[in-house]
Amino acid sequence: MKEIERVLNPKSIAVVGASDNPDKWGYGIMERITSDGFAGSVYPVNARSREVFGLDAFSSLADIPDEVDMVNISIPGKFVAEVVKQAVDRGVKSVVINTNGYREVGRGDLETELLEIIKDSDTRIIGPNVQGIMNVQNKLSLNLGTKLFDQGPVGIIAQSGSVSAYIGEKMGDDGIGISTMFNLGNQIDLCESDFIEYLAGDEQTKVIAIYLEGPRDKDLFKETLIRNALKKPIVMFKPGSTEQGTEAAASHTGSIAGNDRIFSAACQQYGVLRCDDLLGYVDSIKAFALCPLPEGNRTVVMSTSGGVGSIVIDEVYKNGLEMARLPTAARQEIETLTGVKVPENGLLDLAIDTGIWQRVIETLCKNYSGCFDSILIVVADGVNNVETMAGYAKNLSSKPILAVYMSYGDQYRENAISCLKHEGIAYYGSPERAVRSLKNLLWYRDKQVNT
Amino acid sequence: MSSQTNFMLEPDAVKLLESHAIDYPKNSFVTAKEGIAVATQTIGFPLVMKIVSPDIIHKSDAGGVVTNVTSLAEAEAAYDRITESVKSHDPNADIRGLLLCEQAEKGEEIIIGTVIDDVFGHAIMFGLGGIFVEVLEDVTFRICPVDKKEALQMIREIRGYEILKGTRGKPELDIEGLAELISKVSELVVKNDSIREIDLNPVRIYEDKVSVLDARIILRPQ
Numbered sequence: 028m029k030e031i032e033r034v035l036n037p038k039s040i041a042v043v044g045a046s047d048n049p050d051k052w053g054y055g056i057m058e059r060i061t062s063d064g065f066a067g068s069v070y071p072v073n074a075r076s077r078e079v080f081g082l083d084a085f086s087s088l089a090d091i092p093d094e095v096d097m098v099n100i101s102i103p104g105k106f107v108a109e110v111v112k113q114a115v116d117r118g119v120k121s122v123v124i125n126t127n128g129y130r131e132v133g134r135g136d137l138e139t140e141l142l143e144i145i146k147d148s149d150t151r152i153i154g155p156n157v158q159g160i161m162n163v164q165n166k167l168s169l170n171l172g173t174k175l176f177d178q179g180p181v182g183i184i185a186q187s188g189s190v191s192a193y194i195g196e197k198m199g200d201d202g203i204g205i206s207t208m209f210n211l212g213n214q215i216d217l218c219e220s221d222f223i224e225y226l227a228g229d230e231q232t233k234v235i236a237i238y239l240e241g242p243r244d245k246d247l248f249k250e251t252l253i254r255n256a257l258k259k260p261i262v263m264f265k266p267g268s269t270e271q272g273t274e275a276a277a278s279h280t281g282s283i284a285g286n287d288r289i290f291s292a293a294c295q296q297y298g299v300l301r302c303d304d305l306l307g308y309v310d311s312i313k314a315f316a317l318c319p320l321p322e323g324n325r326t327v328v329m330s331t332s333g334g335v336g337s338i339v340i341d342e343v344y345k346n347g348l349e350m351a352r353l354p355t356a357a358r359q360e361i362e363t364l365t366g367v368k369v370p371e372n373g374l375l376d377l378a379i380d381t382g383i384w385q386r387v388i389e390t391l392c393k394n395y396s397g398c399f400d401s402i403l404i405v406v407a408d409g410v411n412n413v414e415t416m417a418g419y420a421k422n423l424s425s426k427p428i429l430a431v432y433m434s435y436g437d438q439y440r441e442n443a444i445s446c447l448k449h450e451g452i453a454y455y456g457s458p459e460r461a462v463r464s465l466k467n468l469l470w471y472r473d474k475q476v477n478t
Numbered sequence: 479m480s481s482q483t484n485f486m487l488e489p490d491a492v493k494l495l496e497s498h499a500i501d502y503p504k505n506s507f508v509t510a511k512e513g514i515a516v517a518t519q520t521i522g523f524p525l526v527m528k529i530v531s532p533d534i535i536h537k538s539d540a541g542g543v544v545t546n547v548t549s550l551a552e553a554e555a556a557y558d559r560i561t562e563s564v565k566s567h568d569p570n571a572d573i574r575g576l577l578l579c580e581q582a583e584k585g586e587e588i589i590i591g592t593v594i595d596d597v598f599g600h601a602i603m604f605g606l607g608g609i610f611v612e613v614l615e616d617v618t619f620r621i622c623p624v625d626k627k628e629a630l631q632m633i634r635e636i637r638g639y640e641i642l643k644g645t646r647g648k649p650e651l652d653i654e655g656l657a658e659l660i661s662k663v664s665e666l667v668v669k670n671d672s673i674r675e676i677d678l679n680p681v682r683i684y685e686d687k688v689s690v691l692d693a694r695i696i697l698r699p700q
């Protein structure tokens with residue numbers, strides 16, 4: 028996917044429709060491209076102004092004397108084809124078209140016209156009717172209304188500018204960040220499968236988050252999922268789960284089927300994690316972004332609270348995981364360290380003494396790491412900086428460590444959250460969310476191993 | 479459902495299944511009442527008689543099925559009863575004859591079906607029959623083809639799996655055979671692109687075998 032790599036790394040961009048008028052789309056693009064730290068050259072193109080954003084403006088693309096790698100177009104539809112022609116003539120590598128008024132309003136013919144223009148050329152189109160793209164690695168944002176997101180391991184492909192912005196911002200809030208974001212628009216040329224393929228091979232990207240209403244190129248989409256889903260985790264949100272089977276179906280099977288059910292089946296089969304609620308979606312992206320995959324279903328639960336710990340244990344079994352069975356020697360060591368007997372259910376209720384926490388973590392990680400596959404750390408009392416123990420464990424173990432942080436509204440909360448983020452811990456506000464995320468990691472790992 | 483639906487006549491569907499090593503009960507297609515005597519000699523009794531007509535897709539609704547036929551005299555009487563009933567249901571029905579099948583023993587019922595999905599192509603469904611499929615929709619889907627391993631996974635993931643595994647003193651049923659059948663059906667549709675949908679309903683599962691008792695194969699519009 029060298030081609031997408033070139034698209035994402037232009038040395039120079041012409042902004043056709045660049046404007047000093049904040050009501051114009053071209054203003055938003057200029058604002059992003061000049062304030063996020065993009066290091067390449069920027070050429071505003073405006074038919075009437077000689078200067079935009081303090082930069083020399085050109086009256087047409089043809090007038091720019093230097094090489095142009097990328098063109099962003101946000102001018103009215105009737106002028107777009109001509110600009111694309113000029114772009115092809117100049118050998119521009121990519122054209123991002125924000126302008127709408129195409130297939131979405133019944134004007135598929137205008138898309139055919141654009142495709143004719145780029146045929147047999149090296150110019151590729153993203154859009155039209157697209158919100159934009161973002162390559163955080165080189166500080167390139169062509170995404171209206173959103174600042175450059177923090178850099179991190181999440182790649183986003185979305186058919187909705189609002190959803191992509193939500194994921195990007197959420198990943199920023201949680202201290203994770205994103206690598207690249209592709210909004211899809213009408214996808215007349217480059218489409219979701221091209222971007223999946225690219226992100227699957229991109230070293231900066233650890234997990235691919237997709238929001239999709241329906242694929243553009245169906246056969247290619249199927250092949251792309253089969254080829255890539257087990258290489259790198261794909262977390263998919265696709266609305267439509269309330270859709271019913273087709274009433275008019277000729278067979279019994281057809282009346283039950285419905286495309287949405289089959290979409291889920293395909294995801295399940297190929298190893299794509301499909302989520303049907305936004306919270307679970309973001310939770311899962313976070314888990315894949317921050318955790319290694321567990322090698323089995325045995326988990327150790329360490330908690331400041333016996334009560335919340337018990338809730339976690341229920342969730343563990345509900346989700347097909349199990350509590351790690353520690354050998355007698357390990358239990359005895361822990362009992363000696365803590366002065367508390369390890370109960371039958373295996374819950375390590377360590378209260379708030381971080382000294383004890385440290386010794387238990389060391390014992391388990393150094394001497395008994397073969398006995399468990401993941402660690403759940405439950406911080407339900409905000410005192411004594413117990414949350415630092417998640418990072419402590421992370422330094423001693425290569426297994427996934429997820430945290431439940433349930434101390435609300437107290438003076439410790441802000442510090443604790445910032446500590447968990449800083450340590451790169453996948454933390455969640457409830458036992459259900461943490462355990463479900465761990466289950467999703469395990470599901471994916473099993474899929475990789477068994478396929 | 480319109481009478482224009484393009485579906486395979488059951489004797490043709492049976493041939494197609496058999497050519498993919500999918501067993502059907504002993505059967506014989508008779509085009510006239512006179513053929514019954516010979517047919518019953520190989521099939522034996524009891525047997526099931528089913529209408530064969532391109533105009534009748536829902537055979538039972540048209541009075542086109544008689545079960546538990548135990549003698550030649552009963553079979554001949556059933557022949558008249560079925561053809562009359564179908565004619566009164568649809569006076570213009572093109573009646574090609576009747577399919578006589580060995581009547582299967584009682585057993586747990588299963589549905590296996592396929593459809594074509596817009597994005598992923600042929601998909602296969604499996605579930606337990608009766609209320610499990612009708613009321614609970616306890617079914618599972620995969621994209622075709624599925625190998626036996628994936629088919630076993632499908633079987634394990636329905637809620638009714640315990641019934642197949644044998645519960646409350648009942649023996650385990652032929653889960654391996656069922657997985658093979660699912661896999662064969664999934665391969666059959668991939669190889670026969672003219673097929674739009676299949677219902678194998680019911681399929682019965684026993685301790686030592688799995689039998690397809692009825693097949694409805696709907697073809698793509700020509």
